Amino acid sequence: xxxxxxxxxxxxxxxxxxxxxxxxxxxxxxxxxxxxxxxxxxxxxxxxxxxxxxxxxxxxxxxxxxxxxxxxxxxxxxxxxxxxxxxxxxxxxxxxxxxxxxxxxxxxxxxx
Amino acid sequence: xxxxxxxxxxxxxxxxxxxxxxxxxxxxxxxxxxxxxxxxxxxxxxxxxxxxxxxxxxxxxxxxxxxxxxxxxxxxxxxxxxxxxxxxxxxxxxxxxxxxxxxxxxxxxxxxxxxx
Numbered sequence: 001x002x003x004x005x006x007x008x009x010x011x012x013x014x015x016x017x018x019x020x021x022x023x024x025x026x027x028x029x030x031x032x033x034x035x036x037x038x039x040x041x042x043x044x045x046x047x048x049x050x051x052x053x054x055x056x057x058x059x060x061x062x063x064x065x066x067x068x069x070x071x072x073x074x075x076x077x078x079x080x081x082x083x084x085x086x087x088x089x090x091x092x093x094x095x096x097x098x099x100x101x102x103x104x105x106x107x108x109x110x111x112x
Numbered sequence: 113x114x115x116x117x118x119x120x121x122x123x124x125x126x127x128x129x130x131x132x133x134x135x136x137x138x139x140x141x142x143x144x145x146x147x148x149x150x151x152x153x154x155x156x157x158x159x160x161x162x163x164x165x166x167x168x169x170x171x172x173x174x175x176x177x178x179x180x181x182x183x184x185x186x187x188x189x190x191x192x193x194x195x196x197x198x199x200x201x202x203x204x205x206x207x208x209x210x211x212x213x214x215x216x217x218x219x220x221x222x223x224x225x226x227x228x
Contacts, residue, residue: 043220098209102155104154104155
């Protein structure tokens with residue numbers, strides 16, 4: 001069975017600082033992994049996805065994530081935070097048949 | 113890019129009434145759509161998988177007679193909350209993928225349901 005754990009329900013960074021959101025997964029098969037962002041009262045927008053190609057995945061808005069099989073991790077990073085990055089971020093793993101299993105979410109706050 | 117719409121975006125209804133939420137894939141055909149429920153400050157909980165032309169598959173603990181799902185075409189799935197009660201108040205989100213495999217899911221903007 002697949003599962004996802006996001007470490008830290010809330011992360012706060014200063015504008016211009018590094019953003020690091022942590023995600024660890026459990027999967028009995030080679031995983032497909034995703035990061036989504038959700039702004040208040042909106043649906044989810046795909047940031048990036050890992051589908052067994054390059055382990056370093058670049059996404060939209062300057063975000064990237066690195067798949068590390070040995071650590072079962074897929075952490076999301078951005079070199080320099082912007083105020084507009086403040087949102088809820090969800091890591092997800094594909095569970096077969098198109099299903100997604102989501103982590104608990106991490107709320108990112110960006111301080112001016 | 114792939115666009116998924118939901119209608120309505122917000123709905124307020126009285127307890128005991130039924131509410132229908134539509135999910136449409138606007139520029140692609142979706143053989144599979146998914147319905148999620150999200151409580152405030154929480155993650156998305158998968159309710160059911162909607163397959164075009166067949167019965168929906170519900171996750172454990174989700175009442176299929178309460179949350180009726182119909183996937184009548186490759187671009188439309190509907191979720192009907194029957195005899196809604198205040199505890200059904202939530203944010204309902206649908207997603208759609210092109211072929212039900214390991215492809216990306218595209219999410220609708222969500223529907224906020226408030227049952228008084």
